[in-house]
């Protein structure tokens with residue numbers, strides 16, 4: 001018999017176990033699963049929050065994903081690219097406030113001007129902060145050469161969400177063309193890993209037509225791909241996108257519940273990886289980032305994007321924090337970690353323990 005109590009005693013999980021854990025809706029089990037995930041987190045990565053400063057570099061994107069507010073067909077969006085001095089000011093803020101790490105996220109561009117601009121930013125950030133900030137890039141699908149170039153310029157980690165690991169579901173949420181090929185995305189994710197980055201991916205939770213089995217397979221996909229870090233959160237419609245007209249959407253509460261359950265079950269399945277508590281979660285529930293941490297996540301991003309362009313990086317409706325500046329976001333973060341009773345790892349790169357162990361197996365040292 002596969003009851004929840006028995007499954008929670010295990011340290012390896014079958015697909016069926018994952019389906020049972022994800023589909024269970026007994027409110028009493030909510031706390032049980034969450035507590036177990038938190039225990040595992042505490043024992044393996046500690047009651048520690050890893051802090052990253054987020055810079056939304058540009059909303060210019062050559063893609064047209066059916067769910068995304070900054071898709072290329074959305075002509076209502078005012079497009080921007082941050083200037084070098086704006087990016088460096090954000091990096092300086094992060095360094096001065098003892099962040100150990102930055103995430104630079106952008107819409108997808110494949111031209112050399114952009115590739116070289118990102119390289120220059122990486123080099124300048126390194127120079128300006130004496131290499132004190134670990135940098136994650138999240139700039140979409142690129143060639144293996146471009147991934148190499150950015151790695152050599154100073155990036156450490158790469159985040160490329162698979163969005164939906166089921167090829168059929170992926171196809172239903174993207175235009176049917178070569179620009180949005182599932183196989184190309186898979187190959188790009190492999191290329192980031194082969195280049196030597198700490199590799200991150202993730203999915204949206206509660207997509208129209210997505211099943212519990214799809215979500216269980218997403219978790220197995222992360223495991224089979226030997227992923228180091230995950231950012232996943234609820235799907236939230238954006239009014240100016242084709243996917244928003246789909247009527248078969250779970251309620252906000254259901255998508256929040258499922259997102260938290262996904263975090264907890266992933267912590268049980270992959271105890272050593274980094275898992276982010278996302279802005280999308282916070283958009284649907286006011287203390288979303290806190291409850292994400294309590295469900296087993298260990299990474300929080302503080303938005304350092306200049307306030308003047310935040311409204312233009314609107315991936316979904318009512319995105320949290322668009323009227324804030326970096327100080328307001330930073331103060332909310334301090335309040336959140338205080339409320340959770342978690343230690344903030346100031347001045348630390350905050351690498352994925354899973355990645356460090358893989359590296360140590362080859363090279364010896366295990367640096368934080």
Ligand code: 5AD
Nearest residue numbers: 067068161234235236237238315316
């Ligand atoms: N709801 C939730 N997440 C979204 N993203 C894009 N659009 C949405 C949406 N409508 C996420 C995608 C993408 C990241 C930049 O934002 O997962 O990878």
Ligand code: SF4
Nearest residue numbers: 061063065068071107
């Ligand atoms: Fe571009 Fe990413 Fe939005 Fe797709 S999800 S349209 S690639 S920014």
